[in-house]
Amino acid sequence: MADSADRQAELESELRALSPALKLPPAADVTGTVRQRLQTRQARGRRGIPETGVLPRWRRLRVAVIAAAALLLLLAVTPQGRAAISHVLRFDGIELHQGPGPAPVPAPSGGASVPGRASLPGSRPMSVAQARRHVGFPVLAPASLGQPSKVVVADRGRVVSLIYGRTPYGPVRLDEFDGHLSLTLFMKFVVMSNVTEVWVNGEKGLWITGPQELIYIRRDGTPARASAEFTTGSTLIWGTRRVAVRMEGSFGETAALAIARSAR
């Protein structure tokens, strides 16, 4: 029985490892269509028009005309500002929002908010080798930065952080996680005009300059407020099919891309 349970557990971890290898077509952006359908519904609701049920053709036509008119009216009266929050840029488990986020929580020790501060829930320091055994995705370590001064596995193996205390670009921090399940792990507050698209080893990435606020999103979708911190430098986000990486430091784009390319 114990043997059977062992083999069962082995197969379970094999299936989990298989998960990122599944090839799925990209999801279509349905935000606009869903909004349009709901707007039509809301407009109908206001006019007391039943949502379903068979109507004679002339009535259906009239309903369509009324719905279209109501939609136009709604578009005309909706204040511009209210439409704005729907603009969210998603990339590899990171959600980018325009503008300043909530006020950052001061570091508990009173220390400065530097990229070396471990601020994710359930953080456990360990070696790179241990971290690699501990998580379900490959951990990328940039060869050009040498050995990390600190490695932290957070939230029961959900995120691995590599911290390089001394580099030519000041402290550099990498947060790595399994990008394939399309969960949101981080929220970032940025100035959208500071975001540019880059290519790293044939995969799309994002280069974001300037300080950004960062919030960690727990497994249940709630933000870990204590993790809110200002990143001091710039950030490069990129990934492979198995792992997504967020790397911050006081480097320029060329240096950041070179470091990313040296990641093994």
Next chain:
Amino acid sequence: MLIRRAIDDAEAIARSRDGDLDAYAVLVARYTSRAHRAAYLLGAGEDADDVVQDAFVKAFRHLSRFRAGEPFGPWLLRIVANETKNLIRSRRRRDALVMRLSALETEVPAADSPADEVLAGERRVRLLAAISGLPDSERQVLVCRFFLDLSETETAQVLRWPVGSVKSRTWRALNRLRGLIASGEQDRVFNG
């Protein structure tokens, strides 16, 4: 116009309930790819985008039944799973589902890769084929537990089964899978 601040799930849901479509758009953006993965793997295949769209429209209508404080993901996936089920029922062809699962990455290794890598690749292909061949309920439970990374409780919620059925069907599915792979491996030993 700039975004002043981001909102978390709880606030987005509360505002959506009051009919705020902008707040709902945040949830749609946040959960589209997760919903799409679920719909695709639970059997919607190429129709996954349509399922996702319908599920979001339906979810908005049912937001009043959402209990505050509960995670949004599994609640939404329950609707996605149900929409997928309806879609499959309305399809005439039963073979479509199998085709979708066989469209998975097979990771054919290069000719000069080490032997164990070739073996691992072969085993993956065999595993996937075996999963596609499982009875519907057993395949669904494996998809939820291991390809959508849902807990047993969340899987129960999404598939609308008791937790006990999730446990027993997972066990049965893994056993059957092991049997299918073992017989495949034996063939290979005898032939090779």
